[in-house]
Amino acid sequence: MLGWLDDGNFRESRAASVDELARFHTRDYIGALRASEEAGKVPVEIRERYNLGNRENPVFAGVFERASTAAGGSILAARLAMECGLAYHPSGGTHHGRPDRASGFCYFNDPVFAILSFLDEGAGRVLYVDVDAHHGDGVQDAFAGDERVLTVSIHEAGRFPFSGPADDRGGGNARNFPVPRGFNDSELDYLMEAAVLPLGHDFAPDAVVITCGADGLAGDPLSAMALSNVALWRAVGMAAALSPATVVLGGGGYNPWTVARCWTGLWGYLNGWPAGEELPAAARELLHGLDSDLVDEEDRPNEWFTTLADAPAPGPVRDEIKAVARTVLNGV
Numbered sequence: 001m002l003g004w005l006d007d008g009n010f011r012e013s014r015a016a017s018v019d020e021l022a023r024f025h026t027r028d029y030i031g032a033l034r035a036s037e038e039a040g041k042v043p044v045e046i047r048e049r050y051n052l053g054n055r056e057n058p059v060f061a062g063v064f065e066r067a068s069t070a071a072g073g074s075i076l077a078a079r080l081a082m083e084c085g086l087a088y089h090p091s092g093g094t095h096h097g098r099p100d101r102a103s104g105f106c107y108f109n110d111p112v113f114a115i116l117s118f119l120d121e122g123a124g125r126v127l128y129v130d131v132d133a134h135h136g137d138g139v140q141d142a143f144a145g146d147e148r149v150l151t152v153s154i155h156e157a158g159r160f161p162f163s164g165p166a167d168d169r170g171g172g173n174a175r176n177f178p179v180p181r182g183f184n185d186s187e188l189d190y191l192m193e194a195a196v197l198p199l200g201h202d203f204a205p206d207a208v209v210i211t212c213g214a215d216g217l218a219g220d221p222l223s224a225m226a227l228s229n230v231a232l233w234r235a236v237g238m239a240a241a242l243s244p245a246t247v248v249l250g251g252g253g254y255n256p257w258t259v260a261r262c263w264t265g266l267w268g269y270l271n272g273w274p275a276g277e278e279l280p281a282a283a284r285e286l287l288h289g290l291d292s293d294l295v296d297e298e299d300r301p302n303e304w305f306t307t308l309a310d311a312p313a314p315g316p317v318r319d320e321i322k323a324v325a326r327t328v329l330n331g332v
Contacts, residue, residue, distance in 0.1 A: 001283045004268060011080065013073035013089075015065055016113065020075065024112050024142065026100045033107060034064045050101045057102035067107035070094055074110035074249065078117035081207065081245040088270055089114075090263045093211040093251030095136040096161060103138065104160060105252075111211055112142045114247045115149060118207040124148065127205035129196060129239040130155070131188075131232060132213025132251040133223035135164030135176065139211075145171030150203045152196055154179060154188070156216070156223050166327040175199055175328050181224035183216065184315035185231035192238050195325040200242040208243045212236050213251025214262040218313060219304075221294040222254045228310035229262040233269040240270075256290040257304035265308040275309040 021030050032050045036042045037060075042053025053059045070091050077087035089110075097109030111128065118126045128143075130136035130153040143149040150173050153164055157178035164176040177191055200208075212232055216225040240246040248270065253259035265275050279287075287305045303310070 001280055001286070002264070002268070004271070004273060009271075011076065013069055013076050015068040016071035016075060016108070020113070021068060021071060021108060023116060024099055025097075025108060029100045033059070033067070033102070037061065037064050052102055057105060057107065063107065067094070070110045071108045071113045074114035074247065075117045077247045077249075078114045078207070078209075079121060081247050082118070082121045082123070085244060086240060086246045086248070086270060088248045088267060090250040090267075092249035093132065093213060095130060095132065095211050095251065096134070096138045098138055099142075104134065106138065109138045109142065111136070111139045111209055111249055114209045114249065115139070115143065118209070118245070118247075119148060123206035123245065125150070125203060125205045125207075127200055127203055127208045127239075127242060128152065128211075129200075129208065130211040130213075130251075131216065131235055132211050133215040133220070133225055134159055134213070134252055135161055135178075136211060137161045137163045140164070140170045140174045143171075143173065145173065147173060149173060150175070150199070150205070152199060153177065154191055154196070156181070156183065156225055159223060166324045169331075177324050177328060179225070179324065180318065180320050182315075183225040183227065183321075184313050185228055186314045187317050187321045188227060188231050188235055190317045190321060191325060192235050195329055197238060197242070198329070200239065205243045207245040207247075208239055209247045209249065210236055210239050211249045211251045212263075212266060214253030214255075214259040215251070217253075217255070217258045217262060217310070219258050219295065219299070220253065220255045222252070226313055226315075228313040229258070229265055230309050230312055232262060233266050236266065237269065255295050256292050257287055257295075257300065260287065260290070261304065261308050261310075268308070275307070277307065279306055279308065
């Protein structure tokens with residue numbers, strides 16, 4: 001529709017193998033997910049042990065392939081980024097997945113595999129930056145104490161998974177920025193420039209992995225942040241500039257209009273293509289064909305159907321934002 005994709009600038013991912021998945025996930029959990037899908041039901045003992053088959057992590061046809069392909073995509077993306085500098089994998093970003101269980105709609109933790117792949121490819125230090133509305137707990141815990149990896153998460157305070165306070169440093173190599181409701185573009189710019197970029201420069205990464213969840217955007221039903229997509233794109237660009245090799249992943253997002261526009265526009269932004277003022281008719285028709293029980297019709301502004309780029313959403317940088325930056329940077 002926009003003319004941004006051709007055979008030369010995208011690659012189809014294969015699914016990660018069981019052996020590849022077992023570098024982080026336990027084989028019994030991998031087997032339980034596959035068996036549950038094949039059976040079409042989840043026994044009580046499997047649900048309780050692996051957190052599968054509930055509202056948080058439903059088991060549906062294709063779940064194993066979808067989750068393992070997301071992991072395979074992150075493995076491929078890291079390899080491509082080491083060759084060409086940057087790779088974008090919007091189906092990735094499942095940052096809550098645990099070695100032995102699912103969590104928060106995340107079955108396999110593909111950001112972990114992107115980081116492991118960078119390390120395999122010779123990166124000595126990998127910076128992980130997570131701007132999803134929810135704390136990147138699974139990635140932080142996966143590399144706790146590993147001096148080769150620094151994890152940085154900007155997330156809404158008091159949201160699932162209810163972790164990542166400002167004084168949480170994981171095993172010493174994590175930095176967390178919990179932010180209040182109504183988090184705006186100016187505040188994201190402030191945290192990136194005053195805290196995340198200095199941390200990144202000090203760490204001097206050989207590679208960067210970014211989870212760019214779209215759930216921090218204004219209008220998302222599962223967060224109370226108020227960002228524009230242009231602010232998220234700008235934050236990704238800042239983080240990507242910290243190293244010669246970057247993988248950009250998707251993440252959360254529960255409003256189909258803001259998600260589609262954000263991640264499409266991010267592809268254009270990363271390539272240096274202008275978002276344009278008006279979408280072509282075919283794109284507008286596609287957006288009008290989407291629906292969501294989570295977003296009422298009266299809460300769907302016209303811009304969600306006609307443009308890619310949001311209007312900027314600046315605002316005051318509140319004292320809470322400055323305080324969390326001081327806390328994290330000063331280690332108090």
